[in-house]
Every structure is written in structure tokens, then in C-alpha cells.
Amino acid sequence: MKEKRKMTAKEKNEAIWAYAFVAPTIIGLIVLNFYPAINTFWQSFFKTGDFGKGNTFVGLANYQKAFADPEIWQSLINTIKYAIIEVPLGVVIALILAVFLNRKLKGTSLFRTIFFLPMVCAPAAVAMVWKWLYNQQFGLFNNILHTNVAWISDPKIAWISVGIIGVWSIIGYNMVLFISGLQEIPGDYYEAAEIDGATGIRQFFDITVPLLSPTTFFIVQTRVIGALTIFDLMFMVMDKTNTALTKVESAVYVFYKYTFDQGNKGYGAAIVMILVVFIMIVTVIMQRAEKKFVFYN
Amino acid sequence: MESARTRARVTTAVIYIILIIMAFIMLVPFAWMILTALKTNQEAISVSPFYILPHNGWHWETFGEVWKSYNFVLLYKNTLLMIFFRVVCACLTATMAGYAFGRLNFPGKNFLFSLVLIQMMIPSTIFIIPQYLMVSKLGWLNTTAGLVFPGIVTAFGTYLLKTGYQGLPKDLEEAAGIDGCNIGQRFLRIMMPLTRSSMVSLGIFTALFAFKDLMWPMIVCSSVTTTTLAAGLAKAQGQFSSNYPQMMAAAVLAVVPMIVIYVIFQKQFVEGIATSGGKL
Numbered sequence: 001m002k003e004k005r006k007m008t009a010k011e012k013n014e015a016i017w018a019y020a021f022v023a024p025t026i027i028g029l030i031v032l033n034f035y036p037a038i039n040t041f042w043q044s045f046f047k048t049g050d051f052g053k054g055n056t057f058v059g060l061a062n063y064q065k066a067f068a069d070p071e072i073w074q075s076l077i078n079t080i081k082y083a084i085i086e087v088p089l090g091v092v093i094a095l096i097l098a099v100f101l102n103r104k105l106k107g108t109s110l111f112r113t114i115f116f117l118p119m120v121c122a123p124a125a126v127a128m129v130w131k132w133l134y135n136q137q138f139g140l141f142n143n144i145l146h147t148n149v150a151w152i153s154d155p156k157i158a159w160i161s162v163g164i165i166g167v168w169s170i171i172g173y174n175m176v177l178f179i180s181g182l183q184e185i186p187g188d189y190y191e192a193a194e195i196d197g198a199t200g201i202r203q204f205f206d207i208t209v210p211l212l213s214p215t216t217f218f219i220v221q222t223r224v225i226g227a228l229t230i231f232d233l234m235f236m237v238m239d240k241t242n243t244a245l246t247k248v249e250s251a252v253y254v255f256y257k258y259t260f261d262q263g264n265k266g267y268g269a270a271i272v273m274i275l276v277v278f279i280m281i282v283t284v285i286m287q288r289a290e291k292k293f294v295f296y297n
Numbered sequence: 298m299e300s301a302r303t304r305a306r307v308t309t310a311v312i313y314i315i316l317i318i319m320a321f322i323m324l325v326p327f328a329w330m331i332l333t334a335l336k337t338n339q340e341a342i343s344v345s346p347f348y349i350l351p352h353n354g355w356h357w358e359t360f361g362e363v364w365k366s367y368n369f370v371l372l373y374k375n376t377l378l379m380i381f382f383r384v385v386c387a388c389l390t391a392t393m394a395g396y397a398f399g400r401l402n403f404p405g406k407n408f409l410f411s412l413v414l415i416q417m418m419i420p421s422t423i424f425i426i427p428q429y430l431m432v433s434k435l436g437w438l439n440t441t442a443g444l445v446f447p448g449i450v451t452a453f454g455t456y457l458l459k460t461g462y463q464g465l466p467k468d469l470e471e472a473a474g475i476d477g478c479n480i481g482q483r484f485l486r487i488m489m490p491l492t493r494s495s496m497v498s499l500g501i502f503t504a505l506f507a508f509k510d511l512m513w514p515m516i517v518c519s520s521v522t523t524t525t526l527a528a529g530l531a532k533a534q535g536q537f538s539s540n541y542p543q544m545m546a547a548a549v550l551a552v553v554p555m556i557v558i559y560v561i562f563q564k565q566f567v568e569g570i571a572t573s574g575g576k577l
Contacts, residue, residue, distance in 0.1 A: 011402070017480040018403035025394035026409055028450030033416050036427035043426060097319060100312045113563060114320045117327070120559040120566070122509050124527040125548040128534060129330045132541060140329050143347040168323065173570065180571035200308065229420050232511045236531060252422055252512075260516055265426050276423050283418065 044269035055266065062270035072271060074246060075254040076278065078159060082250060083227035085163030086170060091219055093167070094174030099208065101175070102182045112179075116172035123169065127236030130165045134237075152237055158244035162233055169233075170226075174219050181215030182208070210295045217294045221286050228279050231256065251275045334359055334546035341541040356542065363546040371522050372529040373554070378441045379514075379525060380504045383448040387503045388496050390450045395458025395492075396484050400470065410459075416452035425512070432517050439523040444514055448507060454499045461495030462488065498569035501562070508555055526551045 007015065044062055046055040066072045097115060101108045118126060133140050134151035142148055151161040185208065193203045209216075231252040238245045249257075255275065259268025333341050335355045340348050363369070397403070398410050428447050437443035465488065473483045514528035521532055530551055534544065559566050 014401050014480060015403035018397040018401040018406070021393040021397035021401070021484075022409055024390045025450045025452075025455050026412065028390060029412055029416050029452060032428065032447055032450060033419070033424055033452070034412070036424040036431075037419060039427040040423050093319075097316070100316055103312070105309065105312065111316050111320055112567070113560065114323050116567065117323065117556065117559075119570075120505065120555045121552040122511070122527040122530070122555075124511050124530045125551045126326070128530060128544060128548050129326045132333065132545065133326060133329055138342045138344060138541070140325075143344060168326070171323070176567050176570050225420065229422055232509075232527075235511065236534065255422065256512060259426060260429075265430075269426055272422050272426075276420055279420050 040269045041273060043266055044273050046266045048263065048265045048267075058266070062267050063274070065267065066270050066274060071246065072251075072254060072274070075249050075251045076275075078248055079228055079230065079250045079252075081159050082163050082166065082230055083224055085160060086166035086227045086230075087220060087223045089163075089167045090170040090174055090223060091216065094171045094219075095178050095212075095216070097171065098175045098178030098182055099204065102179055112175070115175055118169045119172045121169075123232035124236050126169055127165065127233050130168075131237050134161055152248075153242050153244050155244040155247040158238075158242075158248050162237055162248055165233055165237065166227070166230065170223065174223070177215060177219050178212070181212050185211045213294045214296060217286075217290055221283075221290075224282060224286065225279060228275070228282065330545045330548055334542050334549050336542050338540050338542055359542050359546045360550065363543050363550060366543075367529065367533050367547050367550075368521060369547075369550055372524070372526045372551075375441065375444070375518070375523060376508065376525040376527075379444040380507045382441065382445040383507045384500045384503045386445065386449045387451045387454050388500055391454030391458045391499060392489055392492065392496060393484075394455045395460075395495075396462050396488060398455065399459040399462030400465075400488065401480070413452045413455050417456065421447075425516070429516050437517070439518050439520050443517040444525065446517075447513060448503065451499070451503065454503070457499055458492060458495050461492040465491055494568075494572075497565050498572055501566055501569040505555075 043055070045057060045059060047058045047061070049055050097111075101112055131152065136142060136148065136150050136153070139151070141151065149157070152158045189207050189211070190203055193207060198206065229252050230250045234248055234250045234253045235256070238248055242248075251271065252275070255268050255271045258264050258271060332350060335357065336348065336351045337353060337356060340352050394413075398406065398413075424447065432438060432443045432446050435442075437446065469487060469491075470483055473487050478486065508525075509527065510525075511527045511531060514525040515531060518524040518528065521529060524532065530547060533547060
């Protein structure tokens, strides 16, 4: 400190105030987030002791077990499959709705309210309702369509059914972000296109899509990470006796099952470490893609 | 010109049709939830004939039964307390840190702020096991303190508020400095009131996130008397799984308060999500 330029009394005073202001947040982040992150990593090398006995160091055994466990691989695949339904459908439908609602039409605020409604509902309640809609015997869908589909217990389609709940739940959120992105596009672009005689669809692809790409990218990125850590829907929709469970359960669901249902925290820690590394890789790939596809003016 | 006008009219009509169909799809689960809640269980599981509307009167009393059997008074109370303390803690810590990061200079600022940014990139699942062990060691299982615990500070909120403070004009504070206010007074009297919209965004965000969270309350509050609405529903689903009207009535009771709040404060909700663009 002595070699550096000495702080004036005013600067010192400012720094003291600043430290006092950031202290709760920084201490909180260290205690509640950074220490736990390191601790989870640490615990992944231990076998959790039974009935209060101490944990035993097992080295990489938890990871070896996880990589050899087909259930873990399957859960990662299930999670990716969920994301493949939720993210593209959720984004495309929301974008179309946002473009419609951004026009000066009557009743847009009512539609916006309706589309956003699922966002303010607890996923636990949403999942209960959809489970009832999907009910094979008494559910609305099978009785209206006169079908007998096992929407959530046929392993071939259950993952799609769960994905649809995810899409339904997230459309409003994506739409609101798209609308605010659309409002930042200067109106003269469209006026110029209008004079050139470009149709609405041409305008959409030539102006809206490129100028909206930062918003789109932001939504895709947050939703991919959100989808890869999905838990509530699987937990609420899939009974433990459901025959399709192994083809639908997400990585976080499996983490929860081993950690808190079965009390094997060491193994759970290893599962969550694998998932986090996977998410980090996906994040890096997406950030590379951002430079290529996103148009910043 | 005439054809252009017709085309515009057709376009508008098509847009309305699509919007109405989508609105219908979005509302079906809500409608079915309410209609089922109003039926008797025999009606709900009747297949031929299949009833869309309640056939033998509208059974509002199911709501009352469920209110008692699911202990909704306690569920509401626990959820409200958790939301209240999380919102207060998050807004308080985030506005202070946001002010320091946005307006003050101090050694180590960039390093400390990078901690905030790093936290935002880490999936929160990785924190859960140690957080649970800490709550359990503190003896906070099945308490409001345990529910609030992970939400005392917020990296996302700090980031949001920092952006809010940075957007304020520089000379505001200088004028106050000349008047002899110290930094604490400047913050409290001048700067903090000006970031009200960011604070409202963060508050709505925190409340919505806390309300929707399922895993944390399930882990730390496993008893039905101490848990939240979301986790309470999850528990009840196992117990009352064969009585569909009761389950749907419980779902209605769990979602209605937030829907009412949303409809009243719609502008703040939508703007809060749009401006913060945060992660839920």
C-alpha cells in the first residue's frame, strides 16, 4: 500500500462506506454460494456415512459409479430431450405472439395478460392440473379426442407430454422479453421497407429477426440453462411407480432422488458436479455461437 | 389502394384468429382446473357420459373442505412470511451493494464485482447440499429462517441495482456532497429513492421466484405445517391422489392469490421481467 499513491482522506472515507455497503452481499455470497460450491465438489469424493457415522473418502468412486450408471446417462439424455422441445417451441411461438401483440391492435393487453398467466403459477400446481388433463382414463384430452393415449406413462411419448407443459408455462415469459426487444427497433426501418414495398413476412425476416437477435440469444441462453436444470415438472407429473419415469426423469430429479430420498449426499454431489460441468460446456459453446449469429449494430 | 386495404384487413383477421386460438389453449388448463374443482368426484371420473360442466350443481364447498384438510391457512402464512423476508433481505442487501458498485470507488471493486458475476453463471443446484447441511446444523429445519436462508443475498439483484444506480446522472450526488451530506445520507435521501423502479422489479422477481420454488421448501420444511404452498401441494398430491375435485380445488387455492396480485400489478410485473430480463 505504501508504494502506491496514498489515498486522500476523502477517498479513504469513500472506500470505507463502500466496503460497509458491499459487505453483506459479499459475505453472503461467500457463505451461501462460493463455500457451498467448493463444498459440493469436496463432498463428491466422499461416501456419506450412515446414521451419523462420519463420511469416508472414496476418491473418484462416486464419479466411476455415476459414469457406469445407465440411469445417469439416461437422465442427461432426458434433460437434453426436454430442452429440445421446450426451448425452440417456446421461443418460436413466443416470438410470433410478440410480433402480433406489438402491432397496434385492440385487445393486445388482454392477450398479453392471458399468455403471461402461467408464469405466475407455481409449477407444482401447473403440473397437477396437466397431469389431470393427461389422465388416461378420465382426462380431458382422451375424452375430447376420443383417444386412449397414455400421455405420461408411455415411455415413447411421455417426454413430449412433459415438454409441452414446459412450453405452455414459458411462452409468456419469453413473449414479454421479445416485446420489449421489439420496442427498441426503430420504426423508420419498417417505414423504409414499406416504401420499398416489402411484405410483412419479408419485413419480419429482413428486419425483425436480425435486429432482434440479441434478445433472441439472451432468451435462448437463459432458457437452455433453465431447461437443463428442470426439476419441478418431472417431480410433480411423474409418479414414482410410473413406467415411463426412467425415460423422463431429469438430471436434477436424479440428483434429488439420490441426495435427499436416499440420503447419499456424496453420490448426489458427484451427479450435480457432472451436470454443472455439462452446463458450463454448453454455455461456452453458446457464447461462441453468439459471436457468429448475433447481429449487434 | 383498395386491395391493399383488403389485404391489411385479412391480415388483421388472421392475426386475431391465431391470437384467440392461442389464448384458448392457454386458458384450457385453468378452465379445467376450476370446472373439475366444482364437480363431485363421481362426475369428475365419469367417462360416459363425459361431463364438461358440473352436472349436479356447482360444489363450492369443496374449496372449504380443502382449505381445512390441506391446512391452507398455514401454507399461506408460511409462504407469505418466506416471501416477505426474502424480498426485504434481497432488496436491502442488493441496493446497498448496487450503490457501492455503481457509484463509489474503492480498491478491489472489480474483483468483488466479478464474484457477483461468477455467481450468476453457476447453476444453483450446486449450492443445495451444503446449504441444506448448514440450515440443519443451525437447527433451522422447519422454520421460516430455513426457508429464507439461501435468499438473503442476491447476485442477480446486485447486478440489477448496480445498473440502476449507474444510469442516474452524476451531478445529482455532487450537489448533495457540496451541501455537506455524507455518503450514507446521500445514499438514503437522494440515490435510493431514485432507483425505486429497479427495486420494484427485484422485489417482484424475488417474490415470484420464492413462490414458485419447490425443491428448497421440500428439503428444509418437510412437515406439512411448516412448508410453503408449492411444497404443500406436492405432499398433498401423494395423500389425496384419488379425489380429483379436491386436488384441483387445492391447485386453484394455490394459484389464485398470485394471479390476483399479478392482475392488479400487471404493469410492474411485465416491466419488471422485461427490464431485468432475469433468470427464473
